[in-house]
Amino acid sequence: MASTSGVEAVREALAATNPEALERQKQQKRTGLKPLPNATQGEVILRFAPNPNGPLTIGHARGVATNSEYARMYEGKVVLRFDDTDTRVKPPMPEAYGWIEAEYEWLAGRPADIIIRASERMPIYLDHATKMLEGGFGYVCRCSAAEFKALRDASQACSCRTRSVETNLSDWSAMNDGKLAEGEAVVRVKTDLDLPNPALRDWPALRIQHTPHPMVGDTYKVWPLLDFQSAIEDHLQGVTHIVRGKDLMDSTRKQTLLYEHFGWNYPEPLYWGRVKVYEFGGFSTSSMRAAIGEGEYLGWDDPRLPTLAALRRRGFDSQALRDFWIDLGLTQKDISISMQTIESFNSSIIDSKCERRAFVRDPVSLTLVASGHEIPETLAVARHPNGDVAGTREWKMNGDILVDEADASGEIRLKDFADITIADGAGIIQSIDRSDKRAIVHWIPSSMARPARLSTPIGEELQVSEGMLEDIDLKETSIVQLERVGFARIESIPEDGPVEMLFLHG
């Protein structure tokens, strides 16, 4: 309306019909996460439930960031729960439990409030299964998966469904005693068989697994499936809000049916959509585990991998990762994001903390020719151009300098020093002050340089550039900005041999 009749006409119409609309604020971007439904300050309990079949990936970061941020907003708690009830398809990795606890703390900025392992709480789940059987809202099904599926799709009950509680209980004992082989029986939750969504009809709650569990061995022959274990545990922990991927929407529906049987109230569910990161293709924890095993990658923190361990090693700041995911918010849209955006968040946090250093790749040596100008014995260059990091780097001049091969021709300006012209391996000084608009390049006196290697992950490749690095106050694990190259983390400074650096981003 405003476009056709003008703003004034809108104003008049509003004054006549809807005066309060005039009071509205110009729209603004909401900041932070949107409020949680039905949340009471101080009483919110959330949970983050990864499978410990490997360390956390960038995708898990959304779960950590979102849950911990909500806990912070509502002065609530986060339960870190290891959903390790599968021993064959995605078997747990013993080391992963500790890794994940540490990674959670790194990313959230504080440890999880409560940490539990499903495998240590098996008696509780088995007990609830017994109650379910006794209550008659669950049954032991002896059909094969294929037989059951055919029946289920036709909304037909299988013959096991109507058996007596006593029969179910005796089969249940047989299952737990290891007298039935894997696949010979499963415990199902009774639901309405006319449910429109076939996936929900009499869904499986526990199955037989004879493969030993890496943490608790062969103590248990029957293990709960995610939908059952998670449902019971959420209730026991008093979880008020479940934030999870929307691929688990059917899980919510299945679990709600189970809660009705038990007479419990289901927590408030919230969902996020699928996230794809352009730079990383189809990585899954299992596929990475396999590729590392085959030697394709050097380890979980290989810089080419989308693991938190790799991002952390490269120098991503946990605050930046958190800011990024919180800015993204919680939406059910399936999205594709770019590392560029995450890098931008990271730059804004680390730029002011990182000292500058010169790294000359493919170095060319030039002899300085004073030609009437005075070459100082030392040169002081700022550690940070804006003075965010105080102090200077003192360069001893020895008459010999190193410049990047790509810069070593014609007339250039040596940053913070002099205009030169290059001829026959010599750098002839033309002016100490800047005299024209020629390109400014980074350089170092050869006396200040030591060999270094910079590794840059590019897709599946790890490109290595060799060169000479300014040898001033180098510290292992620190992040510096290499002038005209980008941010890099110093990995190691050996006694002899080149300094190893890992490229972070531009």
Place this chain on the structure above:
RNA sequence: GCUCGUGUAGUGUAGUUCGGUCCAUCAUGACGGACUCUCGAUCCGUCGACCCGGGUUCAAAUCCCGGCACGAGCACCA
């Protein structure tokens, strides 16, 4: 196929509950400029979107109907 969900600039978001200062927010990006002795940072400017078609209404991103597109689930994985 069945079930469920989602459609706002290149990307990601705000606004949709309860129609109106919405010619639509912010960030990122691209492009241009200023400044800075880095290709970094900072500052300024420009570009760019309500999936489509109907309907209701003085007024629709918002409500209704119908399409279309995309995604997920339909595992004795999580």
